[in-house]
Amino acid sequence: MIDESKYKLNYVYAEDFGTGYFKYGPITLRDKPYMIQSRGLFLRDLPESIKLLVPKEVLERGVVVGDEIPKYLSSVRDAIRNLRYPLKDGIIRKEDEDSWRIVKELARYGFSQFYPEFARRPDFKGFFLVVALSALAPDYMRDRMIEIHRELDNEFDGKLLQAVTIIDQPFAVAIAEKAVTCTVIEAGHGNIQLVPISYGPIREGIVALNRGGAEANAITREILKDSGYGDLAKDEYVVEIVKRNAGLVPRNLDEAVKKARENPDKFSIKVKINPLVEVELRDTAWMRFLIGEIIFNPKHEVFTSYIQQGRLVIEDVTVGDMVFYGEMDMAEALITSIRKVPVEIQDKIMSTIILSGGAFSWSVPPGLEDVAVNSVDKIKIMVSERLPDLATRLSISMVKDPQFSVWKGAIIYGYALPSNVKWNERTKEGWYYLH
Amino acid sequence: MSIEIAKKVLEEWFARRGLRLEYEGERELVLIEGNNKVYVRISSEEFPTESYIIDELSAAMKNRLKYNKAYIAFPRNARGLINGKLFKSHWVGVYLYDVSSALSDPDRAVEELIPSIPIQLPQGGNEEIEKRLSEIEKTIAELRSAVDGLNIKTLMRDVAELREKLLRMESTINDLINRVSRLERVGITAANTAQVSTEGGGGGELPDFLSDNPWIEVLRRRGGGGG
Structure with missing residues (x-):
């Protein structure tokens, strides 16, 4: 040992x-991995004269990632068609070969930065690789990930990797x-995953919600339209900035809206997009609370009119055998998840809740503390309303290092999981040896 | 549209203006106009794309220094697709030809859209210059292969990596300095700090996030052992 x-x-x-972002690197980086955007550029439609300048092996692979992208981006006329983000909501469709190619290129890009140095060390016999994927990733994704890394290992003459394992983010x-023992709630752009954990993830207890940052963007877009900025509402960049700056999570939506309507000056905000463009929400300032509320409770009646007019779509979807609930509020999702785990640990799992992901990053502007809260307090309020007994024992926290906590956890997992634990299809745990 | 017909139309038009044909290639004409040598590359593409135009231009540029003037001849329909600035900046001119009007109005069958900017060719000594040019080309090719061998990308990446490592080391050192001064403040002696052991022995110390983590023991037990 x-x-x-x-x-x-x-x-x-x-x-x-x-x-x-794709975060990667060996344990020797200590607490900060390298990172590049999770995207790839296909080298299609390149003029012949530019092709001459591209190294042959790059041209053969036909896709570039990381800091190579800007080099070719200006040359490609139809950049939007050729620039792809492979991991939509953390999942890649089985037949989406373009995305798989980008994933492989991202992995290759990472290894090529470290392998030359490691290969020179006499005791190096290949990495123990831990790949972190969404908890909602179907089995075929895990299988394909292992296959991709087997192919990469072959490219490095079988000296790159010793064993591979997969871990839920x-x-x-x-x-x-x-x-x-805890529940992790990961709120991403497209969905929210609630994963109960007791010495390992409890798969039966996973609950998925079909909403996230994207729905906050959608309601921000409608607010911009209602505020007379119909033209700017079409620009996703503007929507994102307004969401980040103007969005608020209400302690209680009805009370917050009432106060904001009574005193719009206090709640009005000007968001500067660039030196030329500024958005002001004054008469519609009360709507700032809808941006945050939709993440936590889209069932509130205020959203009904948007949904009936077809301006907002929030519905259940089924992916594989997993139902992604659209309207289920956060407290109900938590209770649904906990009900699926053994009774004797329910109490423990529910009392420690860890929030991670960008859709939970909301701040409270000074002076609005009486009506606005952060994500931790919002969930505390919601759960306490449903289960008053638990209120005093609830420990809810945001991850300390939201960007890198998954990578760090994966490194610890790889370090501690003994090498004699072989990959087990049922438990989805263990090392998959490539040789 | 056939290149052969286009070539004939252009040849006749040039002949009417007193230019003498010196060489005729598959898609090229070399003509003598007084003391000037004029190179014409013929394209039959009626709607050339930007990349096609760039390819044609680079083909015309290959031997630009051998001729006083150089042109590319496009069908008249291509008029709107020609980027004048691009050609002017490369001192290459553009002719537009129209095969259909060759019979009815031969004078207007060809039109000079952009004049070629003439360059002075050194009188005599051409062979010597060509020899020197080919020597320079050879040297460039050798240099290129030497630079390729250097693999600049890897070097640049190494430098970037080193820079990052240096920054990390700096921050680690700062961190250590802070810790040492904290320890000094609470009066912990060096002897005590030596007792802090790391699991891996001499292989390197545990990163901060690995120490005091209950998961290490939990996961180790999955191997069947007690840790």
Whole structure:
């Protein structure tokens, strides 16, 4: 074990395939992985004269990632068609070969930065690789990930990787946060995952919500239209900035709206998009609270009119055998998730809740503390209303290092999971040896 | 549209203006106009794309220094697709030809859309210059292969990596300095700090986020051992 620990202190490598960024690197980076945007550019439609300038091996692979992208972006006329973000909501469709190619290129890009140095070390016998994927990733995604890394290992003459394992991103968060029994709520752009954890993820208890940052964007867009900025509402960049700056999570939506309507000056906001463009919400300032509320409780009647007019779509969808609930509020989702785990640990799992993901990052402007709250307090209020007994024992926290906690957790997992634990299809745990 | 017909129309038009044909290639004409040597590359593409035009231009540029003037001849329909600035900046001119009007009005069958900017060719000594040019080309090719061998990308990446490592080391050192001064403040002696052991022995110390993590023991037990 000492030898294994010693080896793994140098040669565990983790990859976190996030929707926005791909974080990667070996354990020796300590607490900060390298990161690049999770996207790839296909080298299609290149003029012949530009093709001459592209290295042959790059041209053969036909896709570039990371800091290579800007080099070719200006040359490609139809950049929008050729620039792809492969991980929509953390999931890649089985037949989406373009996305799989980008994922492989992202992994190759990462390894090529570290392998040359590691390969020179006499004791290096290949990395122990941990790949972090969404908890909602179907089985075929795990299989394909292993296959992709097997192919990459072959490209490096079978010397790159010793073994591969896959970990759910929320599980990695729990590990990085040192919480053995807890519920991790990961709120991403397209969906929200609630994963109960007790010495490992409890798959039966996973609840998925079909909403996230994207729905907050959708309601922001409608607010911009209602405020007379119909033209700017078409621009996703403007919508994102207004959401980040103007969005508020209400302590109680009805009370917050009432106060904002009575005193619009206090709640009005000017958002500067650039030196030329400024958005002001004054008469519609009360709507700022809808932006945050929709993440936590889209069932509120204020959203009904938007949905009836077809301006907002919030509905259940089924992906594989998993139902992604559209309207279920956060407290109900938490209770639904907890009900599916054994009774004797329900109390413990529910009392420690860890929030991660960009859709939970909301701040409270000074002076609005009486009506606006952050995500931690919002969930505390919602759960306490449903389960008053638990209110005093609830421990809810945001992850300390939202960007890197998944990568860190994956590194710890790779370091601690003994090498004699072989991959088990049922538990989805263990090392998958490539040789 | 056939290149052969276009070539004939252009040849006749040039002949009427007193230019003498010196060489006729598959898609090229070289003509003598007084003391000037004029190179014409013929394209039959009626709606050329930007990349096609760039390819044609680079083909015309290959031997630009051998001729006083150089032109590319496009069908008249291509008029709106020609980027004048691009051609002017490369000192290459453009002719537009119209095969259909060759019989009815031969004078207007060809039109000079953009004049080629003439360049002075050194009188005599052409062979010597060509020899020197080919020597320079050879040297450039050698240099290129030497630079390729250097693999600048990898070097740049290495430098970037080193820079990042240096920054990390700096921040680690700052961190350590802070810790040491904190420890000094609470009066913990060096002897005490030496007792802090790391699991891996001499292989390197545990990163902060690995220490005091209950998951290490939990996960280790999955191997069947007690940790």
